[in-house]
Amino acid sequence: MNFEKYPFEKLNELLAGIVPNEKYELSALTIGEPKFETPQFIQDKLKQTSSSLxxxxxxxxxxxxxxxxxxxxxxxxxxxxxxxxxxxxxxxxxxxxxxxxxxxxxxxxxxxxxxxxxxxxxxxxxxxxxxxxxxxxxxxxxxxxxxxxxxxxxxxxxxxxxxxxxxxxxxxxxxxxxxxxxxxxxxxxxxxxxxxxxxxxxxxxxxxxxxxxxxxxxxxxxxxxxxxxxxxxxxxxxxxxxxxxxxxxxxxxxxxxxxxxxxxxxxxxxxxxxxxxxxxxQNHVAEFRKIYKKNFEIAKEILGIETPEATFYIWLEVEDELEFTKKLYKEKNIKVLPGSFLGRNGLGKNYIRIALVENEEKTREVLTRLKDFING
Structure with missing residues (x-):
């Protein structure tokens, strides 16, 4: 079977050899993985039932x-x-x-x-x-x-x-x-x-x-x-x-x-x-929604991005998604995912995907860094 390389493997290849600006801490906005602790009551249930292994x-x-x-x-x-x-x-x-x-x-x-x-x-x-x-x-x-x-x-x-x-x-x-x-x-x-x-x-x-x-x-x-x-x-x-x-x-x-x-x-x-x-x-889910909503409010404030109805992604249009991704990593130590890695037949070209999965403080800092990059 001839499978395509996964987008994150392609991203690693794209950024290989680039030395990012050490002035900034790495911020990876690439993967749709929430960066918040799993609620304690869920963790507790896992521990309490481990004997059923x-x-x-x-x-x-x-x-x-x-x-x-x-x-x-x-x-x-x-x-x-x-x-x-x-x-x-x-x-x-x-x-x-x-x-x-x-x-x-x-x-x-x-x-x-x-x-x-x-x-x-x-x-x-x-x-x-x-x-x-x-x-x-x-x-x-x-x-x-x-x-x-x-x-x-x-x-x-x-x-x-x-x-x-x-x-x-x-x-x-x-x-x-x-x-x-x-x-x-x-x-x-x-x-x-x-x-x-x-x-x-x-x-x-x-x-x-x-x-x-x-x-x-x-x-x-x-x-x-x-x-x-x-x-x-x-x-x-x-x-x-x-x-x-x-x-x-x-x-x-x-x-x-x-x-x-x-x-x-x-x-x-x-x-x-x-x-x-x-x-x-459902209560813990509502709390997570508040965090993601706040992240989009920050994105609107800093980048002018309209809040979507759902998901925690920004699908941001750029001039050249591959060059944008490489330069952003080099100058601001931010990783994003080129849209062309997620599509075929030219779909996703000139877009990047940003996952807003961090807390409010980190989101504000990294989006400010991103805006500085965009404004040149």
Whole structure:
């Protein structure tokens, strides 16, 4: 298999040999990893349940974990799922990689579409599935929203959306997502939305919609052909727990669950215990949202950046993203991610991605440094 180098490997190569300005401490704004302590009550639950390491975990996950995820979906999206409509996963990266291989296995000439620019695991899954790829280009002219012609959709076996979006921070409303559900039913393809940024929002009146909500809106209450994935990593500052889920179409999930028994991605029970208390609690998530909202207020103050509806990314347009990245590192000891490393066919060119995942003090200092660089 001929996989592309991961964006961070490309970044290391781009910056190799550059000596950064030692006047400044290194600030890495590259990776979407929260820099905050995992809440203590989650850590405590992990410690308290460590004795259950003596047990083999089951592929389907413990009932308490599935119930906590169902509770999350109910509380957040007002959707009641049954146990056969949700499968716990080891984060979302593994399911984003292996689900397409499962879904496309019996297709003679599989076709997979996904948003572009993108989280690179989508492309890796397509390569592993031997699938032809159709890119759903997210561009400034369409407000970075997803559109694909009926001609292309008729050819698709699997479509992966990602809203709220990494890296552009764009969102799509429930009606817009509903149009995608209609197309999935009309042309009979599996439609997935990667929703791992759904809880990093800043206006209670504009909470990001779930594809499950959109499915019900257009009358597809059984979620036929519709699936969502979500993760605890961003919302709870707990990427190390590796707790996610895939939910929706029960018929698809029944066969996928059997497939997963061979994959071997069962989560250790102490991690399930800690994840369950995190999924069941919304208060700590609200506190993290306040931090990210403040970071965007600082970004608006210093850089004039408008706060997006969701995510913790800035998708900043620049003249030459590769030269900008190299010079910024050399002169200000700041690392950012060139947008062209996240896209194909020219998408992402002349953009950089900035992850606002530090505390208020660090965010203000580094964005001031960035502004000084931009102003020359």
């Amino acid at each position: 003596r047990k083999y975990p089951s592929t389907i996950g413990e009932p308490f974990l599935r119930e906590s995820m169902i509770n999350f979906v109910q509380n957040r999206f007002n959707i009641t799922l049954s146990l056969n409509q949700i499968v716990p996963t080891f984060g979302t990266r593994e399911v984003l990689f292996n689900f397409p291989q499962f879904a496309l296995y019996n297709k003679q000439n599989p076709v997979m579409a996904f948003t572009n620019p993108f989280y690179q695991i989508y492309e890796g899954a397509a390569i592993a599935s031997r699938a032809e790829v159709i890119h759903i280009d997210l561009i400034k002219e369409n407000n970075f929203k997803a559109y694909l012609s009926d001609e292309d959709l008729k050819r698709c076996d699997l479509v992966i959306l990602n809203f709220p979006n990494n890296p552009t921070s764009a969102s799509m409303g429930v009606e817009e997502l509903g149009e995608w559900v209609k197309k999935a039913l009309e042309f009979d393809f599996i439609l997935v939305n990667d929703e791992c940024y759904s809880e990093i929002y800043f206006d209670e009146t504009k909470k990001p919609a779930s594809l499950l909500e959109a499915s019900i809106l257009v009358g597809n209450s059984d979620f036929k052909n519709v699936l969502v994935m979500n993760s605890i990593s961003k919302r709870s500052s707990a990427p190390g727990l590796r707790s996610g889920f895939i939910a929706g179409d029960a018929a698809i999930l029944k066969d996928y669950l059997q497939y997963r028994t061979y994959v071997g991605c069962a989560s250790p029970i102490p991690l399930q215990e800690a994840a369950a208390v995190a999924w069941n609690d």
